[in-house]
Amino acid sequence: MASKRCQWVDEKDALMVQYHDTEWGHPEHRDQMLFELLSLETYQAGLSWRTVLHKRQAFREAFANYDLEQVAQYTEVKIAQLMQDATIIRNRLKLQATVNNAQTILALQQTGQSFDQWLWAFVDNQTIDHHVINYREVPAKDDLVISVSKAMKKLGLKFVGPVTIYSFLQAAGLVNDHEMTCPYHTK
Structure with missing residues:
Protein backbone atom coordinates (compact mmCIF):
# COMPACT_ATOMS: atom_id res chain seq x y z
CA MET A 1 0.00 0.00 0.00
CA ALA A 2 1.39 3.39 -0.97
CA SER A 3 2.05 5.92 1.75
CA LYS A 4 -0.15 8.98 1.76
CA ARG A 5 -1.00 11.70 4.24
CA CYS A 6 -3.80 11.29 6.75
CA GLN A 7 -7.18 11.47 5.05
CA TRP A 8 -8.28 14.57 6.96
CA VAL A 9 -5.64 16.69 5.20
CA ASP A 10 -6.88 18.74 2.25
CA GLU A 11 -4.00 18.28 -0.20
CA LYS A 12 -5.05 21.47 -2.03
CA ASP A 13 -4.54 23.59 1.10
CA ALA A 14 -0.81 24.31 1.44
CA LEU A 15 -1.21 25.59 4.99
CA MET A 16 -3.03 22.43 6.06
CA VAL A 17 -0.39 20.23 4.41
CA GLN A 18 2.43 22.17 6.08
CA TYR A 19 0.73 21.96 9.49
CA HIS A 20 0.18 18.21 9.13
CA ASP A 21 3.69 17.51 7.88
CA GLU A 61 -0.10 39.05 16.31
CA ALA A 62 -3.10 39.61 18.58
CA PHE A 63 -1.56 37.55 21.39
CA ALA A 64 2.06 38.75 21.26
CA ASN A 65 3.25 35.47 19.71
CA TYR A 66 1.65 33.71 22.69
CA ASP A 67 4.12 35.20 25.12
CA LEU A 68 2.67 33.97 28.42
CA GLU A 69 3.73 36.98 30.48
CA GLN A 70 2.35 39.52 28.02
CA VAL A 71 -0.94 37.70 27.45
CA ALA A 72 -1.44 37.22 31.20
CA GLN A 73 -1.49 41.01 31.54
CA TYR A 74 -4.25 41.59 28.97
CA THR A 75 -7.12 43.57 30.45
CA GLU A 76 -10.79 43.82 29.57
CA VAL A 77 -9.87 46.93 27.57
CA LYS A 78 -7.48 44.81 25.49
CA ILE A 79 -10.16 42.13 25.07
CA ALA A 80 -12.56 44.84 23.86
CA GLN A 81 -9.94 45.92 21.31
CA LEU A 82 -9.51 42.34 20.14
CA MET A 83 -13.29 42.04 19.74
CA GLN A 84 -12.98 44.69 17.02
CA ASP A 85 -10.27 42.77 15.14
CA ALA A 86 -11.93 41.06 12.15
CA THR A 87 -8.78 39.05 11.39
CA ILE A 88 -9.32 36.78 14.41
CA ILE A 89 -12.23 34.77 15.79
CA ARG A 90 -14.08 37.28 17.94
CA ASN A 91 -15.57 35.30 20.77
CA ARG A 92 -15.24 37.16 24.06
CA LEU A 93 -15.31 34.01 26.20
CA LYS A 94 -12.59 32.33 24.14
CA LEU A 95 -10.44 35.46 24.21
CA GLN A 96 -10.89 35.76 27.97
CA ALA A 97 -10.05 32.05 28.31
CA THR A 98 -6.77 32.66 26.48
CA VAL A 99 -5.80 35.33 29.01
CA ASN A 100 -6.93 33.15 31.92
CA ASN A 101 -4.99 30.19 30.57
CA ALA A 102 -1.81 32.25 30.27
CA GLN A 103 -2.23 33.32 33.89
CA THR A 104 -2.86 29.73 34.98
CA ILE A 105 0.18 28.36 33.17
CA LEU A 106 2.35 31.11 34.67
CA ALA A 107 1.02 30.27 38.13
CA LEU A 108 1.94 26.61 37.51
CA GLN A 109 5.43 27.63 36.41
CA GLN A 110 5.84 29.66 39.60
CA THR A 111 5.48 26.40 41.56
CA GLY A 112 8.61 25.15 39.81
CA GLN A 113 6.84 22.90 37.33
CA SER A 114 6.53 23.64 33.63
CA PHE A 115 3.27 23.13 31.77
CA ASP A 116 5.22 20.61 29.67
CA GLN A 117 6.18 18.55 32.73
CA TRP A 118 2.67 18.72 34.15
CA LEU A 119 1.03 17.71 30.87
CA TRP A 120 3.41 14.98 29.71
CA ALA A 121 3.20 13.26 33.12
CA PHE A 122 -0.28 12.08 32.07
CA VAL A 123 1.37 9.87 29.41
CA ASP A 124 4.52 9.01 31.38
CA ASN A 125 6.49 11.23 28.98
CA GLN A 126 5.81 8.80 26.11
CA THR A 127 3.65 9.41 23.07
CA ILE A 128 0.72 7.00 22.93
CA ASP A 129 0.45 5.43 19.48
CA HIS A 130 -3.12 4.53 18.60
CA HIS A 131 -2.23 2.71 15.34
CA VAL A 132 -5.02 4.49 13.47
CA ILE A 133 -6.22 2.90 10.24
CA ASN A 134 -8.87 5.53 9.40
CA TYR A 135 -9.13 8.86 11.22
CA ARG A 136 -12.93 8.57 11.24
CA GLU A 137 -12.57 5.71 13.72
CA VAL A 138 -10.71 7.83 16.28
CA PRO A 139 -12.99 8.56 19.25
CA ALA A 140 -13.61 12.21 20.14
CA LYS A 141 -12.58 11.39 23.71
CA ASP A 142 -11.30 8.56 25.87
CA ASP A 143 -10.43 7.92 29.52
CA LEU A 144 -7.06 9.68 29.26
CA VAL A 145 -8.60 12.78 27.77
CA ILE A 146 -11.37 12.89 30.34
CA SER A 147 -8.74 12.68 33.08
CA VAL A 148 -6.58 15.43 31.54
CA SER A 149 -9.63 17.64 30.96
CA LYS A 150 -10.73 17.30 34.60
CA ALA A 151 -7.21 18.04 35.85
CA MET A 152 -6.96 21.10 33.59
CA LYS A 153 -10.26 22.43 34.90
CA LYS A 154 -9.09 21.83 38.48
CA LEU A 155 -5.86 23.68 37.65
CA GLY A 156 -7.96 26.64 36.48
CA LEU A 157 -7.75 26.37 32.70
CA LYS A 158 -10.84 27.33 30.67
CA PHE A 159 -12.42 25.88 27.51
CA VAL A 160 -10.77 22.54 28.14
CA GLY A 161 -13.57 20.06 27.55
CA PRO A 162 -12.63 16.50 26.55
CA VAL A 163 -13.14 16.96 22.79
CA THR A 164 -10.99 20.09 22.73
CA ILE A 165 -8.33 18.41 24.83
CA TYR A 166 -8.24 15.31 22.63
CA SER A 167 -7.49 17.55 19.64
CA PHE A 168 -4.86 19.35 21.72
CA LEU A 169 -3.16 16.09 22.74
CA GLN A 170 -3.09 15.04 19.08
CA ALA A 171 -1.65 18.37 17.99
CA ALA A 172 1.00 18.38 20.73
CA GLY A 173 2.07 14.82 20.00
CA LEU A 174 1.00 13.22 23.27
CA VAL A 175 -1.04 10.84 21.16
CA ASN A 176 -0.07 9.72 17.69
CA ASP A 177 -3.18 9.53 15.55
CA HIS A 178 -1.44 9.72 12.19
CA GLU A 179 -2.97 6.99 10.08
CA MET A 180 -0.77 3.92 9.66
CA THR A 181 -0.44 4.63 5.91
CA CYS A 182 0.77 8.19 6.55
CA PRO A 183 4.52 8.70 6.11
CA TYR A 184 4.44 10.88 9.26
CA HIS A 185 3.07 8.08 11.44
CA THR A 186 6.57 7.05 12.51
CA LYS A 187 8.31 10.46 12.52
Whole structure:
Protein backbone atom coordinates (compact mmCIF):
# COMPACT_ATOMS: atom_id res chain seq x y z
CA MET A 1 0.00 0.00 0.00
CA ALA A 2 1.39 3.39 -0.97
CA SER A 3 2.05 5.92 1.75
CA LYS A 4 -0.15 8.98 1.76
CA ARG A 5 -1.00 11.70 4.24
CA CYS A 6 -3.80 11.29 6.75
CA GLN A 7 -7.18 11.47 5.05
CA TRP A 8 -8.28 14.57 6.96
CA VAL A 9 -5.64 16.69 5.20
CA ASP A 10 -6.88 18.74 2.25
CA GLU A 11 -4.00 18.28 -0.20
CA LYS A 12 -5.05 21.47 -2.03
CA ASP A 13 -4.54 23.59 1.10
CA ALA A 14 -0.81 24.31 1.44
CA LEU A 15 -1.21 25.59 4.99
CA MET A 16 -3.03 22.43 6.06
CA VAL A 17 -0.39 20.23 4.41
CA GLN A 18 2.43 22.17 6.08
CA TYR A 19 0.73 21.96 9.49
CA HIS A 20 0.18 18.21 9.13
CA ASP A 21 3.69 17.51 7.88
CA THR A 22 5.69 19.68 10.26
CA GLU A 23 3.64 20.07 13.46
CA TRP A 24 0.60 17.88 14.03
CA GLY A 25 1.47 14.90 16.17
CA HIS A 26 5.10 15.91 16.66
CA PRO A 27 5.93 15.86 20.39
CA GLU A 28 5.95 19.44 21.66
CA HIS A 29 7.66 20.40 24.91
CA ARG A 30 7.90 24.20 24.85
CA ASP A 31 5.40 25.82 27.20
CA GLN A 32 4.82 28.77 24.88
CA MET A 33 4.06 26.47 21.94
CA LEU A 34 1.84 24.24 24.09
CA PHE A 35 -0.04 27.39 25.12
CA GLU A 36 -0.46 28.36 21.47
CA LEU A 37 -1.74 24.90 20.51
CA LEU A 38 -4.15 24.87 23.46
CA SER A 39 -5.39 28.32 22.46
CA LEU A 40 -5.89 27.30 18.84
CA GLU A 41 -7.93 24.28 19.90
CA THR A 42 -9.99 26.59 22.11
CA TYR A 43 -10.76 28.85 19.15
CA GLN A 44 -11.60 25.81 17.04
CA ALA A 45 -14.44 24.66 19.32
CA GLY A 46 -17.54 24.82 17.15
CA LEU A 47 -15.62 25.84 14.03
CA SER A 48 -13.50 24.14 11.38
CA TRP A 49 -9.80 23.60 11.87
CA ARG A 50 -9.21 25.22 8.47
CA THR A 51 -10.78 28.45 9.74
CA VAL A 52 -8.52 28.54 12.78
CA LEU A 53 -5.38 27.57 10.90
CA HIS A 54 -5.91 30.34 8.35
CA LYS A 55 -6.28 32.88 11.18
CA ARG A 56 -3.27 31.58 13.09
CA GLN A 57 -0.89 34.37 12.09
CA ALA A 58 -3.47 37.01 13.05
CA PHE A 59 -3.88 35.29 16.43
CA ARG A 60 -0.11 35.31 16.91
CA GLU A 61 -0.10 39.05 16.31
CA ALA A 62 -3.10 39.61 18.58
CA PHE A 63 -1.56 37.55 21.39
CA ALA A 64 2.06 38.75 21.26
CA ASN A 65 3.25 35.47 19.71
CA TYR A 66 1.65 33.71 22.69
CA ASP A 67 4.12 35.20 25.12
CA LEU A 68 2.67 33.97 28.42
CA GLU A 69 3.73 36.98 30.48
CA GLN A 70 2.35 39.52 28.02
CA VAL A 71 -0.94 37.70 27.45
CA ALA A 72 -1.44 37.22 31.20
CA GLN A 73 -1.49 41.01 31.54
CA TYR A 74 -4.25 41.59 28.97
CA THR A 75 -7.12 43.57 30.45
CA GLU A 76 -10.79 43.82 29.57
CA VAL A 77 -9.87 46.93 27.57
CA LYS A 78 -7.48 44.81 25.49
CA ILE A 79 -10.16 42.13 25.07
CA ALA A 80 -12.56 44.84 23.86
CA GLN A 81 -9.94 45.92 21.31
CA LEU A 82 -9.51 42.34 20.14
CA MET A 83 -13.29 42.04 19.74
CA GLN A 84 -12.98 44.69 17.02
CA ASP A 85 -10.27 42.77 15.14
CA ALA A 86 -11.93 41.06 12.15
CA THR A 87 -8.78 39.05 11.39
CA ILE A 88 -9.32 36.78 14.41
CA ILE A 89 -12.23 34.77 15.79
CA ARG A 90 -14.08 37.28 17.94
CA ASN A 91 -15.57 35.30 20.77
CA ARG A 92 -15.24 37.16 24.06
CA LEU A 93 -15.31 34.01 26.20
CA LYS A 94 -12.59 32.33 24.14
CA LEU A 95 -10.44 35.46 24.21
CA GLN A 96 -10.89 35.76 27.97
CA ALA A 97 -10.05 32.05 28.31
CA THR A 98 -6.77 32.66 26.48
CA VAL A 99 -5.80 35.33 29.01
CA ASN A 100 -6.93 33.15 31.92
CA ASN A 101 -4.99 30.19 30.57
CA ALA A 102 -1.81 32.25 30.27
CA GLN A 103 -2.23 33.32 33.89
CA THR A 104 -2.86 29.73 34.98
CA ILE A 105 0.18 28.36 33.17
CA LEU A 106 2.35 31.11 34.67
CA ALA A 107 1.02 30.27 38.13
CA LEU A 108 1.94 26.61 37.51
CA GLN A 109 5.43 27.63 36.41
CA GLN A 110 5.84 29.66 39.60
CA THR A 111 5.48 26.40 41.56
CA GLY A 112 8.61 25.15 39.81
CA GLN A 113 6.84 22.90 37.33
CA SER A 114 6.53 23.64 33.63
CA PHE A 115 3.27 23.13 31.77
CA ASP A 116 5.22 20.61 29.67
CA GLN A 117 6.18 18.55 32.73
CA TRP A 118 2.67 18.72 34.15
CA LEU A 119 1.03 17.71 30.87
CA TRP A 120 3.41 14.98 29.71
CA ALA A 121 3.20 13.26 33.12
CA PHE A 122 -0.28 12.08 32.07
CA VAL A 123 1.37 9.87 29.41
CA ASP A 124 4.52 9.01 31.38
CA ASN A 125 6.49 11.23 28.98
CA GLN A 126 5.81 8.80 26.11
CA THR A 127 3.65 9.41 23.07
CA ILE A 128 0.72 7.00 22.93
CA ASP A 129 0.45 5.43 19.48
CA HIS A 130 -3.12 4.53 18.60
CA HIS A 131 -2.23 2.71 15.34
CA VAL A 132 -5.02 4.49 13.47
CA ILE A 133 -6.22 2.90 10.24
CA ASN A 134 -8.87 5.53 9.40
CA TYR A 135 -9.13 8.86 11.22
CA ARG A 136 -12.93 8.57 11.24
CA GLU A 137 -12.57 5.71 13.72
CA VAL A 138 -10.71 7.83 16.28
CA PRO A 139 -12.99 8.56 19.25
CA ALA A 140 -13.61 12.21 20.14
CA LYS A 141 -12.58 11.39 23.71
CA ASP A 142 -11.30 8.56 25.87
CA ASP A 143 -10.43 7.92 29.52
CA LEU A 144 -7.06 9.68 29.26
CA VAL A 145 -8.60 12.78 27.77
CA ILE A 146 -11.37 12.89 30.34
CA SER A 147 -8.74 12.68 33.08
CA VAL A 148 -6.58 15.43 31.54
CA SER A 149 -9.63 17.64 30.96
CA LYS A 150 -10.73 17.30 34.60
CA ALA A 151 -7.21 18.04 35.85
CA MET A 152 -6.96 21.10 33.59
CA LYS A 153 -10.26 22.43 34.90
CA LYS A 154 -9.09 21.83 38.48
CA LEU A 155 -5.86 23.68 37.65
CA GLY A 156 -7.96 26.64 36.48
CA LEU A 157 -7.75 26.37 32.70
CA LYS A 158 -10.84 27.33 30.67
CA PHE A 159 -12.42 25.88 27.51
CA VAL A 160 -10.77 22.54 28.14
CA GLY A 161 -13.57 20.06 27.55
CA PRO A 162 -12.63 16.50 26.55
CA VAL A 163 -13.14 16.96 22.79
CA THR A 164 -10.99 20.09 22.73
CA ILE A 165 -8.33 18.41 24.83
CA TYR A 166 -8.24 15.31 22.63
CA SER A 167 -7.49 17.55 19.64
CA PHE A 168 -4.86 19.35 21.72
CA LEU A 169 -3.16 16.09 22.74
CA GLN A 170 -3.09 15.04 19.08
CA ALA A 171 -1.65 18.37 17.99
CA ALA A 172 1.00 18.38 20.73
CA GLY A 173 2.07 14.82 20.00
CA LEU A 174 1.00 13.22 23.27
CA VAL A 175 -1.04 10.84 21.16
CA ASN A 176 -0.07 9.72 17.69
CA ASP A 177 -3.18 9.53 15.55
CA HIS A 178 -1.44 9.72 12.19
CA GLU A 179 -2.97 6.99 10.08
CA MET A 180 -0.77 3.92 9.66
CA THR A 181 -0.44 4.63 5.91
CA CYS A 182 0.77 8.19 6.55
CA PRO A 183 4.52 8.70 6.11
CA TYR A 184 4.44 10.88 9.26
CA HIS A 185 3.07 8.08 11.44
CA THR A 186 6.57 7.05 12.51
CA LYS A 187 8.31 10.46 12.52
